[in-house]
Amino acid sequence: xxxxxxxxxxxxxxxxxxxxxxxxxxxxxxxxxxxxxxxxxxxxxxxxxxxxxxxxxxxxxxxxxxxxxxxxxxxxxxxxxxxxxxxxxxxxxxxxxxxxxxxxxxxxxxxxxxxxxxxxxxxxxxxxxxxxxxxxx
Numbered sequence: 001x002x003x004x005x006x007x008x009x010x011x012x013x014x015x016x017x018x019x020x021x022x023x024x025x026x027x028x029x030x031x032x033x034x035x036x037x038x039x040x041x042x043x044x045x046x047x048x049x050x051x052x053x054x055x056x057x058x059x060x061x062x063x064x065x066x067x068x069x070x071x072x073x074x075x076x077x078x079x080x081x082x083x084x085x086x087x088x089x090x091x092x093x094x095x096x097x098x099x100x101x102x103x104x105x106x107x108x109x110x111x112x113x114x115x116x117x118x119x120x121x122x123x124x125x126x127x128x129x130x131x132x133x134x135x136x137x
Contacts, residue, residue, distance in 0.1 A: 032065075
C-alpha cells in the first residue's frame with residue numbers, strides 16, 4: 001500500500017475538505033480518467049482496492065496512473081479506552097480529495113473496456129465520481 005517514506009510531523013489534524021481542486025483537474029497521461037465530483041477522504045487501502053479492480057478488469061493491458069497519494073496520517077485510540085491521555089497513535093494514511101481532482105488515468109485500451117474498468121474502481125471509493133475521456137480535436 002502507498003505511504004510516505006518520511007514526514008515532517010508524525011500526527012496531523014483531521015481538517016476539512018473545502019472548495020474545488022485547482023490542480024490535477026485535466027488528463028495529463030492517459031486518454032480516460034476517473035474524476036471526483038464530491039469532496040472526501042480516500043485511504044491507502046481504498047486506493048489499492050480501486051487499482052486492483054481496474055488492473056484485473058483490464059487483464060493487465062494498457063497503462064494505469066494513480067494521481068493521488070495518501071500523505072495524511074490518521075490516528076485512532078484503541079477500543080475501550082477512556083477519554084483524555086493524549087492523541088492516539090497513527091494507524092493508516094489517507095488523502096484529502098477535492099471535487100474536480102482526477103484520481104486515476106488509463107490509456108492503451110478500448111473506450112468501452114476503460115469505462116467498465118474505471119466503473120469497477122469507482123465502486124471501491126467513498127465518493128461520487130465520473131468517467132472522463134480526452135476530447136480528440
